[in-house]
Amino acid sequence: xxxxxxxxxxxxxxxxxxxxxxxxxxxxxxxxxxxxxxxxxxxxxxxxxxxxxxxxxxxxxxxxxxxxxxxxxxxxxxxxxxxxxxxxxxxxxxxxxxxxxxxxxxxxxxxxxxxxxxxxxxxxxxxxxxxxxxxxxxxxxxxxxxxxxxxxxxxxxxxxxxxxxxxxxxxxxxxxxxxxxxxxxxxxxxxxxxxxxxxxxxxxxxxxxxxxxxxxxxxxxxxxxxxxxxxxxxxxxxxxxxxxxxxxxxxxxxxxxxxxxxxxxxxxxxxxxxxxxxxxxxxxxxxxxxxxxxxxxxxxxxxxxxxxxxxxxxxxxxxxxxxxxxxxxxxxxxxxxxxxxxxxxxxxxxxxxxxxxxxxxxxxxxxxxxxxxxxxxxxxxxxxxxxxxxxxxxxxxxxxxxxxxxxxxxxxxxxxxxxxxxxxxxxxxxxxxxxxxxxxxxxxxxxxxxxx
Amino acid sequence: xxxxxxxxxxxxxxxxxxxxxxxxxxxxxxxxxxxxxxxxxxxxxxxxxxxxxxxxxxxxxxxxxxxxxxxxxxxxxxxxxxxxxxxxxxxxxxxxxxxxxxxxxxxxxxxxxxxxxxxxxxxxxxxxxxxxxxxxxxxxxxxxxxxxxxxxxxxxxxxxxxxxxxxxxxxxxxxxxxxxxxxxxxxxxxxxxxxxxxxxxxxxxxxxxxxxxxxxxxxxxxxxxxxxxxxxxxxxxxxxxxxxxxxxxxxx
Numbered sequence: 001x002x003x004x005x006x007x008x009x010x011x012x013x014x015x016x017x018x019x020x021x022x023x024x025x026x027x028x029x030x031x032x033x034x035x036x037x038x039x040x041x042x043x044x045x046x047x048x049x050x051x052x053x054x055x056x057x058x059x060x061x062x063x064x065x066x067x068x069x070x071x072x073x074x075x076x077x078x079x080x081x082x083x084x085x086x087x088x089x090x091x092x093x094x095x096x097x098x099x100x101x102x103x104x105x106x107x108x109x110x111x112x113x114x115x116x117x118x119x120x121x122x123x124x125x126x127x128x129x130x131x132x133x134x135x136x137x138x139x140x141x142x143x144x145x146x147x148x149x150x151x152x153x154x155x156x157x158x159x160x161x162x163x164x165x166x167x168x169x170x171x172x173x174x175x176x177x178x179x180x181x182x183x184x185x186x187x188x189x190x191x192x193x194x195x196x197x198x199x200x201x202x203x204x205x206x207x208x209x210x211x212x213x214x215x216x217x218x219x220x221x222x223x224x225x226x227x228x229x230x231x232x233x234x235x236x237x238x239x240x241x242x243x244x245x246x247x248x249x250x251x252x253x254x255x256x257x258x259x260x261x262x263x264x265x266x267x268x269x270x271x272x273x274x275x276x277x278x279x280x281x282x283x284x285x286x287x288x289x290x291x292x293x294x295x296x297x298x299x300x301x302x303x304x305x306x307x308x309x310x311x312x313x314x315x316x317x318x319x320x321x322x323x324x325x326x327x328x329x330x331x332x333x334x335x336x337x338x339x340x341x342x343x344x345x346x347x348x349x350x351x352x353x354x355x356x357x358x359x360x361x362x363x364x365x366x367x368x369x370x371x372x373x374x375x376x377x378x379x380x381x382x383x384x385x386x387x388x389x390x391x392x393x394x395x396x397x398x399x400x401x402x403x404x405x406x407x408x409x410x411x412x413x414x415x416x417x418x419x420x421x422x423x424x425x426x427x428x429x430x431x432x433x434x435x436x437x438x439x440x441x442x443x444x445x446x447x448x449x450x451x452x
Numbered sequence: 453x454x455x456x457x458x459x460x461x462x463x464x465x466x467x468x469x470x471x472x473x474x475x476x477x478x479x480x481x482x483x484x485x486x487x488x489x490x491x492x493x494x495x496x497x498x499x500x501x502x503x504x505x506x507x508x509x510x511x512x513x514x515x516x517x518x519x520x521x522x523x524x525x526x527x528x529x530x531x532x533x534x535x536x537x538x539x540x541x542x543x544x545x546x547x548x549x550x551x552x553x554x555x556x557x558x559x560x561x562x563x564x565x566x567x568x569x570x571x572x573x574x575x576x577x578x579x580x581x582x583x584x585x586x587x588x589x590x591x592x593x594x595x596x597x598x599x600x601x602x603x604x605x606x607x608x609x610x611x612x613x614x615x616x617x618x619x620x621x622x623x624x625x626x627x628x629x630x631x632x633x634x635x636x637x638x639x640x641x642x643x644x645x646x647x648x649x650x651x652x653x654x655x656x657x658x659x660x661x662x663x664x665x666x667x668x669x670x671x672x673x674x675x676x677x678x679x680x681x682x683x684x685x686x687x688x689x690x691x692x693x694x695x696x697x698x699x700x701x702x703x704x
Binding site for chain 2: 094125385399403409412419451
């Protein structure tokens with residue numbers, strides 16, 4: 001290579017000092033592409049290795065793709081993950097069961113409520129209290145999950161469009177997601193990482209103006225969320241980029257254990273909310289959305305449709321919540337329930353004044369109880385369960401082992417993103433480089449959940 | 453699941469296990485030794501406050517010890533559709549289980565490692581079983597389960613019959629080998645890599661068993677119980693905050 005690019009032929013830009021050059025490295029700094037191309041013309045038929053990531057805007061966070069390419073065609077693709085591994089599962093073994101929600105919600109942070117839900121359902125199951133759960137707790141859980149499903153799908157479809165260079169749908173997506181997060185904040189005290197759903201129920205009841213806020217939210221969502229589908233589904237550029245891209249038919253989905261929108265895009269209407277109902281989903285009237293074209297377009301359309309179905313569920317839960325107003329929102333068992341009464345006040349979330357008065361001024365035993373439950377927590381009978389729910393991007397599973405103590409012995413999240421990353425090679429090999437990102441976006445992996 | 457008795461048309465009273473034996477003849481072939489192996493003791497609890505507080509247990513119960521076993525140990529019959537599934541499994545792969553647990557209405561077969569792949573193939577391909585998908589796989593470390601410290605739990609799902617079962621295989625820490633089921637369930641590839649990374653279980657026959665979450669040159673397997681939580685001491689204006697694994701609230 002000539003001096004114009006700053007490196008001689010025997011130098012390797014990426015080698016450590018003293019290491020012999022493996023191949024020619026190039027440092028392109030504008031204006032010299034023509035020379036590079038001319039000098040390498042005779043090598044044009046070689047397979048090149050492209051390293052994408054770990055920090056690349058199209059990889060949904062910190063994921064690395066090692067791609068072997070023949071021209072623009074992907075010959076082989078290997079995903080490399082683990083860049084966001086923070087040992088959440090290990091940390092959770094050192095904290096109480098109640099604090100486990102706080103860890104679980106940080107896995108797939110975009111659909112954090114679902115992580116809390118599956119963790120809490122698994123703990124409830126270990127405790128054997130699933131059938132004793134007050135109906136309001138179940139309704140609040142469903143409301144939290146379905147609003148969170150919409151927020152997660154909005155992120156998925158928005159990011160999908162952004163990766164095509166279409167910024168408007170992403171703006172709509174972020175705008176509507178913000179509405180949902182504001183509602184969540186008014187209700188749980190936090191936008192994300194809520195730790196709202198906890199073993200034995202939920203953290204707090206709806207605020208006094210909760211139903212009005214929810215009504216306004218439903219009204220706005222019904223107007224605005226169809227906007228994204230309207231923008232994209234008939235758009236010829238979008239169709240060209242997503243139809244017949246990232247194809248996985250039903251047998252491939254079965255072979256690789258794909259779930260969620262990926263499986264439903266292959267024509268199989270499998271939804272755990274219907275197939276193996278939990279939290280009373282069998283009582284809600286909604287449809288399982290599925291498509292038959294097996295491609296990225298179908299998965300996008302399913303997400304758009306599912307948001308509308310989730311609004312239907314939210315409307316039904318709203319009516320139930322009006323009916324159950326004032327009922328307990330967590331299990332009525334002093335051994336298990338959080339010994340306080342959290343409310344969201346004008347100055348943020350905290351204990352209610354009545355509870356503080358009770359433990360500080362009225363009852364020594366209440367103070368001891370409060371202290372014991374908050375610092376030590378409750379015991380969970382020794383055993384193991386695997387619980388699964390329908391997360392926004394597929395089966396979200398929790399394998400939980402208890403040794404009878406106040407902390408999980410082992411907590412493992414089966415994240416659909418982690419599982420689905422495996423399907424990326426089969427969807428991408430033989431396709432164009434530009435199709436890789438559509439295949440990736442159609443899986444909706446969130447690296448916090450993939451790497452945990 | 454509980455011992456019940458019923459009356460046959462002829463008026464004889466038979467208990468549930470005899471009824472099951474007539475209906476499911478292969479249930480007697482589920483266990484390796486004809487009967488379930490005793491459940492391993494996974495831990496011991498002392499006193500009233502847990503072991504973390506050491507000498508500070510002033511409850512008077514500090515000499516009390518309890519041995520911990522995972523709940524749900526059962527012998528045949530298992531109840532519900534579990535019997536039909538176990539019967540068919542034992543028919544196709546006799547003597548496959550060390551023991552079986554039914555806990556919170558979910559069944560886990562603790563299988564003989566050598567028969568794991570054969571069993572998975574039967575579970576996937578047989579019409580009556582048809583567990584098409586292994587949705588996940590997870591490792592657990594039980595340091596007190598001598599010679600079977602490392603466990604691998606497989607979660608199987610049948611779309612056809614809408615059923616779930618778990619399989620559990622174990623191996624000693626000194627020789628951590630379990631056959632890989634990727635030849636039957638390709639989707640378990642990443643999960644086995646994760647279990648290798650986190651627990652050091654070597655899945656024989658896996659197409660590319662490398663670390664997946666930790667860096668390639670990492671030493672140790674972080675999810676083992678003897679692997680410390682870690683952390684570094686933090687100094688601020690002369691005072692030192694100890695690393696997390698030395699803080700009292702993190703002690704177990």
